[in-house]
Amino acid sequence: MSHLLWGNADCVELAHRFGTPLYVMDESLIRARCWEIRSAFLEKWPRTAACYASKAFLTKTMARIICQEGLGLDVVSSGELHTALSAGFPPSRIELHGNAKSEEELRRAISAGVGRIVADSVMELEILAALAAQEGRRVPISIRVAPGVTPRTHAHIVTGHRGSKFGLPIEDEFLTPAVKFALASPYLDLKGFHFHIGSQIFENSFHVETVRRAAALLENLKTRLGFEAEELNLGGGFGVGKLPDVPAPGEFEEPREPHVPLGLFTDAMMESLTEECARRHLTRPSVVIEPGRWVVAEAGITLYSVETVKRLPGVIYAGVDGGMPDNPRPALYQAVYEGVLANKIDALPAEKVTIAGKCCETGDILIESIALPPVERGDIVAVFNTGAYNFSMASNYNRLPRPAVVLVKDGIPDVIVARQTYDDLLRGDTIPARMTRT
Numbered sequence: 001m002s003h004l005l006w007g008n009a010d011c012v013e014l015a016h017r018f019g020t021p022l023y024v025m026d027e028s029l030i031r032a033r034c035w036e037i038r039s040a041f042l043e044k045w046p047r048t049a050a051c052y053a054s055k056a057f058l059t060k061t062m063a064r065i066i067c068q069e070g071l072g073l074d075v076v077s078s079g080e081l082h083t084a085l086s087a088g089f090p091p092s093r094i095e096l097h098g099n100a101k102s103e104e105e106l107r108r109a110i111s112a113g114v115g116r117i118v119a120d121s122v123m124e125l126e127i128l129a130a131l132a133a134q135e136g137r138r139v140p141i142s143i144r145v146a147p148g149v150t151p152r153t154h155a156h157i158v159t160g161h162r163g164s165k166f167g168l169p170i171e172d173e174f175l176t177p178a179v180k181f182a183l184a185s186p187y188l189d190l191k192g193f194h195f196h197i198g199s200q201i202f203e204n205s206f207h208v209e210t211v212r213r214a215a216a217l218l219e220n221l222k223t224r225l226g227f228e229a230e231e232l233n234l235g236g237g238f239g240v241g242k243l244p245d246v247p248a249p250g251e252f253e254e255p256r257e258p259h260v261p262l263g264l265f266t267d268a269m270m271e272s273l274t275e276e277c278a279r280r281h282l283t284r285p286s287v288v289i290e291p292g293r294w295v296v297a298e299a300g301i302t303l304y305s306v307e308t309v310k311r312l313p314g315v316i317y318a319g320v321d322g323g324m325p326d327n328p329r330p331a332l333y334q335a336v337y338e339g340v341l342a343n344k345i346d347a348l349p350a351e352k353v354t355i356a357g358k359c360c361e362t363g364d365i366l367i368e369s370i371a372l373p374p375v376e377r378g379d380i381v382a383v384f385n386t387g388a389y390n391f392s393m394a395s396n397y398n399r400l401p402r403p404a405v406v407l408v409k410d411g412i413p414d415v416i417v418a419r420q421t422y423d424d425l426l427r428g429d430t431i432p433a434r435m436t437r438t
């Protein structure tokens with residue numbers, strides 16, 4: 001029987017050597033996506049930058065790869081910032097996001113000297129100005145704006161709609177006070193505006209509509225306040241995979257291409273922005289994008305061992321040794337995954353199998369009904385497209401230790417995150433002294 005190769009490494013050998021569940025990332029695929037960002041966007045359009053949205057997948061090694069590839073990094077917490085700085089990532093290429101940043105996070109970002117803080121509210125601007133004054137620094141910022149665009153994707157990952165918890169609504173009554181405050185503060189250096197309308201988006205029309213609204217905003221602020229923004233950050237959200245996460249099947253046409261080229265989005269956005277700026281007599285601002293999922297999702301697979309097979313009328317369950325703690329996305333977003341038996345890659349599909357996770361939740365189903373060769377205990381299931389928002393969203397539910405992460409390059413695997421041990425689960429877990437007597 002042939003085995004699945006990932007990054008030229010034999011997945012069955014990886015599973016036996018490092019144990020399962022196991023996240024496996026193909027370094028060449030991550031670097032290929034970075035190359036596409038450079039060739040299709042950065043080198044094609046002057047005055048552009050790309051920050052990888054690290055929430056999709058961040059380890060010190062990943063930060064190092066992004067640094068070597070010449071991209072910036074979007075972080076959303078002190079934990080992500082700490083990881084990036086520990087890997088030696090240059091702070092000037094880091095931007096800090098978040099709708100509820102703590103004072104500690106803002107202070108840490110200011111003293112680290114991050115390149116951009118994306119302010120989310122007037123209250124945050126006030127706190128930021130006060131902290132910057134204490135530090136005696138002028139902080140480069142942008143303001144996050146919710147443009148009122150609702151892309152077609154799962155409701156839980158729409159972010160730029162009317163009433164969003166992220167950013168300020170684009171209407172004058174909300175945005176003008178924020179812009180005036182920032183411009184009046186000697187400690188805030190307002191560079192421009194940030195838009196991120198959602199995630200797992202497959203059509204470019206929503207990003208283009210965002211560009212139109214952003215250009216109208218820039219013209220409005222130039223006319224009314226004499227403020228010309230230097231920078232527009234248009235966020236990420238570029239979709240990945242054959243099957244999108246959709247709220248209701250049938251509402252949405254499946255993309256035909258397994259890999260969605262970045263240019264599908266960025267060309268349309270940049271052409272529209274160039275036209276809009278010319279029409280409105282604006283100098284085209286520099287443009288930043290923040291792809292997360294698009295960079296890493298397809299580079300990752302997760303390997304599981306089949307523990308049990310249960311053949312019931314109408315359904316065959318293959319129970320595996322992981323599940324919602326290492327991949328909560330099927331339960332959270334009804335995300336659809338595909339998989340194979342890595343140890344029987346050339347065997348013909350013979351039955352429909354449901355890959356069930358091991359947690360005490362009926363909803364812990366990784367893949368519903370996929371065609372597989374006859375499945376047996378000990379088979380290795382490989383689930384594709386798990387590089388984004390799997391490791392980063394993992395939990396210890398049911399006290400399951402988190403899997404290791406292996407990075408593969410030219411067939412050579414390196415463990416970049418060790419598997420958690422049972423003792424790791426007990427770290428910080430203490431019994432009060434009053435209960436120490438048995």
Ligand SMILES: Cc1ncc(COP(=O)(O)O)c(C=O)c1O
Nearest residue numbers: 053196199236237290291292293
């Ligand atoms: C501000 C911001 N930028 C970029 C991203 C990355 O989105 P994606 O992984 O869909 O590209 C996110 C995701 O939540 C985000 O909140």
